[in-house]
């Protein structure tokens with residue numbers, strides 16, 4: 001580690017770490033501090049403000065003030081109190097800073113999880129620079145810690161990752177685009193197919209039943225998606241094997257929906273999809289016609305909710321091989 005002695009001419013390059021990360025620092029913390037140092041040099045910043053549990057010793061080599069606003073909150077409170085003569089205002093300001101930061105961080109985490117679930121990015125560290133109102137937020141996020149990513153990994157123990165991602169991708173397409181301008185609701189029941197078939201029956205003739213046993217339409221082949229989207233308008237649900245074989249469409253789930261709690265306003269298809277995941281090892285992905293949402297159920301519970309805001313989730317079909 002290079003020691004910096006000449007403060008007027010900092011011998012710091014992008015390749016030179018200028019602080020000793022303490023043993024307790026995690027990788028995200030180290031990267032974030034490094035980025036702050038780079039940003040200070042790039043912008044010629046006059047001070048660094050930190051908020052929350054950050055070890056400011058990491059910035060001692062910088063020859064500008066490093067101010068931990070968590071520590072001096074009472075001073076800010078006093079100053080603002082004098083100016084505004086209204087103590088409640090600062091509480092609102094500090095709450096809103098915290099809310100804004102939380103919102104920015106969770107926005108980045110959600111976006112990262114969606115991109116991961118679609119297979120567009122791997123699992124690693126993501127960095128976000130978010131502009132909001134009059135400020136930017138720098139967010140460094142470890143996908144390993146992302147709860148949604150952890151759930152996706154759980155799901156991928158029951159069905160192949162390719163199958164789970166294909167169904168999620170297709171579901172987001174259905175939720176965003178619908179069919180010929182009409183909103184569409186449907187559900188995909190993935191994995192544990194023997195048990196699921198046992199606990200369900202055909203409502204209509206199965207369009208995916210071939211003449212011989214070797215007939216296979218697989219959801220992992222993109223060329224099959226158009227016909228799946230067409231059949232999504234049928235009553236009932238799709239049954240998909242853990243490897244992506246579409247076993248059935250227009251299937252009715254014979255389930256006991258008692259003791260299953262789903263969000264108010266959702267209909268019977270969501271309820272029965274959640275129920276089948278309680279009774280089997282299957283995973284259900286349900287698209288709401290009324291809400292335009294995509295929900296994943298596992299073990300009888302909703303584990304992922306995606307509200308596909310077209311501006312957040314940009315689905316580029318060409319990204320998929």
Ligand SMILES: Nc1ncnc2c1ncn2[C@@H]1O[C@H](COP(=O)(O)OP(=O)(O)OP(=O)(O)O)[C@@H](O)[C@H]1O
Nearest residue numbers: 185235236252253266267268269270272288289290
């Ligand atoms: N047990 C079931 N198994 C399979 N499909 C079902 C079952 N019960 C209802 N459905 C399907 O759900 C459709 C009714 O959808 P409903 O609007 O009640 O629920 P939803 O899709 O959960 O709600 P949303 O309005 O949010 O889309 C029916 O047309 C039927 O095809």
